[in-house]
Amino acid sequence: MIAARYEGPPEYFKVGEEKVPEIEAGDLLVKVGAVGICSTDAKIILGKRNIKTGLVLGHEIAGEIIDFKDPVKLFNRGDIVGAFPGMACKECYYCTLHLENLCMSKVSLGLQIDGGFQQYMRVPSRILENGNVMKLPGSITLEEATFLEPISCCIESIELIKVQAASKILIIGAGVMGLLHQIILRDTVSKIYISDFQKRRRELARELGADRAIDPGSENLAEIILEETHGIGVDVCFMCADDPPLIGQLCDMVRSRGAINLFSSSILDENYSMDPNKLHYKEIHLTGSHSSSVKQFYESLPLLHQYKQSINKLITHQLPLQRINEALKLYLDHIAIKAIITPNNE
Ligand SMILES: [Zn+2]
Ligand SMILES: [Zn+2]
Structure with a gap:
């Protein structure tokens, strides 16, 4: 073999x-x-x-x-x-x-x-x-x-961050994990904003139901998010890209008492920096998420069934x-x- x-x-x-x-x-x-x-x-x-x-x-x-x-x-x-x-x-x-x-x-x-x-x-x-x-x-x-395994990792992050039915969410990165979060959450949340540097990925995100797919290279992501949310910010942000400079901006785009999940780990050797005062004054809930459990693996099957048409894309x-x-x-x-x-x- x-x-x-x-x-x-x-x-x-x-x-x-x-x-x-x-x-x-x-x-x-x-x-x-x-x-x-x-x-x-x-x-x-x-x-x-x-x-x-x-x-x-x-x-x-x-x-x-x-x-x-x-x-x-x-x-x-x-x-x-x-x-x-x-x-x-x-x-x-x-x-x-x-x-x-x-x-x-x-x-x-x-x-x-x-x-x-x-x-x-x-x-x-x-x-x-x-x-x-x-x-x-x-x-x-x-x-x-x-x-099944990647979906189980999304279940872990979504459980940790406690996404609510009416949430407005921001997903950074329309790679496979960002788009999987979008597919799984699309029917649950009220608005999904997603950002990616690649046009092809933004187009796919739109096709899969993103309310707005933003190019952080040519557009002002933070400004757009605040405009879309009447100056409040999104409820939840999933960081599904390896983009250290953006980490510092996440607190500006998430509302007070909102949540940020650092889903993606980093290949880059750059340090991430985040203003602790923004976390403090806005009472933002910050979490990482890593891997998943056998139980979540089993929970992935009905989701795969439900969304396989989108997932195939x-x-x-x-x-x-x-x-x-x-x-x-x-x-x-x-x-x-x-x-x-x-x-x-x-
Ligand atoms: Zn994997
Ligand atoms: Zn052990």
Whole structure:
């Protein structure tokens, strides 16, 4: 079979022939159908995450069970499944608080153990027993199923920030995660403003129902937001772009007692700065959000069902595993919105 292993900078992935992984008691062997390339993969490749080289990355995984070794209950050969990557330790401080996304010794497919950028992936028994593998209905394609994990991360940020039905929201960045927030929240909130430097992304955001898509390069974003909200500011802002200079402006665009979620982490080495007095006097609620839980992974399925037509529009590129370096470059160059690798297609 073919696998793509992370080589560390300046190389991206080394693609080569390997033996199909061997499975042990209680393991599954999954024929990987589709895997999303995400910003986490990009950060690893650029050396911004402490991940060992030689690993098979890829954590937005869907495929077909082609083999297992007993004792395996509830699953069978031929089942189409999505795999949630993260397995929390269940013992650390955060695990005792049921905050498994913040687990201090989490082990994840594609981050600590071999993930989806290979034709066949072993799902170790402990991950299966943890409930990370979800059987998928026939109405969901493998490509669509790669969005389950990203959607679960949106569920985490939306839960943290407590979006209200009548909220006016601002999303910074119309990349895949910004647009996913928009798609999921469109029917709930009253107004969605989204900003992105790229015309094509702004057009897609409008097509997907944004009330206004703003170009922060040629327009005054803060002025527009204040104008749109009668000088009050939006209720909630999701920062879904890696844009440090904009961080300082967020407090000007969010109303008093509003909320800001820093959804995106940063690849850039620049420091973020925010005026503490603006947070203080406006009583703004500031939160980050990171990763998600198995429970949220399951909660993603009905959302994927409901919004799959829109979500499909985010898939701009689909490439075979042999072309993974090209796919990553399309992502890094902001040409791809969502690039999906299909390891078993030529
Ligand atoms: Zn991801
Ligand atoms: Zn833990």
